[in-house]
Amino acid sequence: MNKYAYLLREIFECNTITQRELAQKMSLSLGSVNTLIKEAVSLNYITKSDNKAVLTLSGLEYLSAFKVDRAIIMAAGFGSRFVPLTFETPKGLLEVFGERMIERQIKQLHDVGIYDIVIVVGYLKEHFDYLIDKYNVKLVYNPVYSCKNNISTLHYAAEYIKDSNVYILSSDNWMRENMYHRYEPYSWYSSIYMEGNTNEWVLKFNKKREITDIMVGGKDAYVMYGPVYFSKDFSNAFMPILEKAFFTPGSDDWYWENVLMNEIKAENKDLPAMHINPQPDNQVYEFENLEELRAFDDRYKENSGNVALELIAKVFDIPQSHIKGLRTLKAGMTNKSFLFEVDNQSYICRIPGKGTDVLIDRKHEYDSYMAVKDLHITEKIIYFDRESGYKISKFYDGSRNADPENKEEMGRCMELLKSLHDKNIKVDHDFDIAERIDYYTKLCTESGGISFEDVSFVQKNMEILLDMLDHMKSHKCLCHIDSVADNFIITADDRIKLIDWEYAGMAEPIIDVAMCSIYSYYNKEKANVLLESYLQRKPTDLEYKKLYAYMALSGYLWSLWTVYKSNIGEEFGEYSLKMYRYAKDFFAEAMRD
Template sequence: MNRNVIICRSILENPAITQRELAQALDVSLGTANNLVKECISEHLIALAGAGGAYELLPSGLELLKQYKVDGALIIAAGFGSRFVPLTFEIPKGLLEVFGERMIERQIRQLHEVGVQNITIVVGYLKEKFEYLIDKYDVKLLYNPEYSSKNTLTTIYRAREVLRGRNMYVLSSDNWMRHNMYHAYEGGAWYSSVFMEGETSEWCLDYNKKGRIGSVSVGGIDQWVMYGPSYFSKEFSEKFLPVLEAYYELPGTEQFYWENVYMDMLSGEAAKRLPNLKEAHDDIDMYINRRPEDEVYEFENLEELRKFDIKYQRHSDNEAMELVARVFKVPESEITEIRCLKSGMTNKSFLFKVKDRHYICRIPGPGTELLINRRQEKAVYDVVAGLGITEKIIYFDGDTGYKIAE
């Protein structure tokens, strides 16, 4: 990580910045920040602008920043979001609203605020739902045809030419950042991190005094973990993409995240898997970007989202949730332990709990009315009711095909 770039960037953004604020931006002690400022002054990157303590960015500093300019952003939005059913039966997770603003739109807006306009969104599930963003924000959409059977390794593989030779943010459409953490210039590749107290199953980071990540392990206690956005510098992608491309061809990597490849590069596992690939044996630099508490959010499920935005405790704007609440005469907040059931040929279904009992809600898939007469199906259930040969039906609509069973 080029710390001089961070100093020059910070002064460009705020000439009146204090050394204490620089220390915070650099994630170093005040003494270290003072020494780095002196170094930048001696190298004629910055200068004191006057008695008021403000700094001035010199032509050499501006020249330094040019090679570290952010070229754009890649937003991953291809997945289904099974832990957010039934909401994601109707809308992709990244298009869910938090405090009245869609999560992906918040990130696009934050990127635009710092001048990052070149944005590509990798889509898959319900890809047509993202098309309005083309006109609204002038983004590009890139379709990943393998979204339903493979993980984010494949997403990055499909978008590799968008990343190659560029400095790019790599974001998830379903992240929410309280403050704008993006910049026009970045000093090197990084991964956002938050501190998790106690036991965690997240991906934990080990790093040196300068913040360079040395290893990644899954699970730990009281750890800084991978959480939120990341940034791929040109230099990072030059080493990383050839290894990811080779991993894409390896059997057994279909469910890998792109982070699995990076983790294997750090541990030496990639060199073992790919003995003839030079890049798999090279050191690769990525730095921890430690973020303050309550700044970055990755909502794991609807329960977490309900705690954050109380709107989802009362009204989720989802047809299935509204139906369940109406049938059981409860507020949506009392519908808990929601889990996706694997979609069948004709239906989408989810499990849930109300008042200590578990139920299944079946949602007919599009076009199933051409295959199944739901009124006849309901009539059969009505005839055999009480014989104990079917599941216990709580609700069945012969027109829509919605069914709730214990």
């Protein structure tokens, strides 16, 4: 810690500050402060008159090395613990007492003269664009925000951190009082004291307040909490280490603090000290979930402004404050869903995903649910909106998804599908894969095109398969279509439920086996076993050929689906490549004699 810089900073901000106040702020004795002031006077950093201390030009020049260059605000993440609010609004743009959290921090930075502000965005990045016009900030995009932790945010902001004195801030922090300064005398991590057991990142430090160890979890300890400051020396030493860590295999889940923790534990002498910056109670807030936000800001108890919460309150005829246990589910490819509790019973609320209004006919989905309701094989539907697609259903505590690698479990799933098909249930709408391929091709073309180089060749091969299936003629019945293993739910009492019927329609039964196979990334041998399990006998050559044809066509269909979703801003990684490969590989299998 540079005591001269600390002293000069405090005098710069308030030239009437007393020695006692300085001692308290700097955690020094009165005698030490008195000595420090005398030294600063002798060095011509300050002059004293009329109980005031005034910085000289030499003092200002000395302090200039500690001037904060800019602030980096991390705002790329999803904020999963704040669903459903963050389905619509990035966490940092949520309001506390009518003020957006990120804007409060920007204004606090402006109040101390810091105007160079870089915001690293990712999830719902477009929502932050207005801040450029309102506050003249810079936006930096983190393209891997969904698959790497916040180590990636500092990586993509590296050019603004290296060789700089810089604040590292989180968009979703809320500070009661402004804790930023125009000058900072040392690197620090904000900290609060937590009594009892904690799962936070615990800090150990010496008498100089230098952090000597970091561990996850502890008891009665100071923990990492809130803003961080990198001095130029620290930035230059730390960022090359972070860059190396970013490219290290297995670092996807790392926070940047993991890198800091590793270096401190390794006692890296080349890394300048990071200090603890203790904060008083009720100064820094890191809201962990909606419950904490409700406790802090009463507005969220009954009037969150969120469509899903308003719907749940209306359906159950309860105040929003009675909706508890909000937590996200693993993101689906078509929709967004979250869990909630009402009167100790768990439910799932489904929110239609982006672009689903042109992909799915919700009236058809509703009709499918009604057609099979007496079979009791679906989840229990509490509410279904045939226009918007919002759905509320019972959540089965203790349930789990079927395991596609468990032959016995998949056999039971196929038994359920066969039983469904054998009922020969009819609805008034088809799932016509030829029509769907044409439709998805049109959507792709209108939204930006199809990026596969050989798509015209593959399309012709799909037409060959469709002609082949037309000549095979088979009966149709209600098929689920989206028969991924994740949609087979094994309940705590060992029953199997088949959920999410949004693509269901009249089709040839083997398409459900084909869909299940490609969703499970099965090869030919595993797909053959699945078909045999479904039929409970050895399939005929014709049945194998149908399976392969439908696997190819389905792969092509979902690759187009993924291209369209990508064109409108939603990425699914390598899924499109895998589906496109099924189209090619199983066309070849279907055409074998």
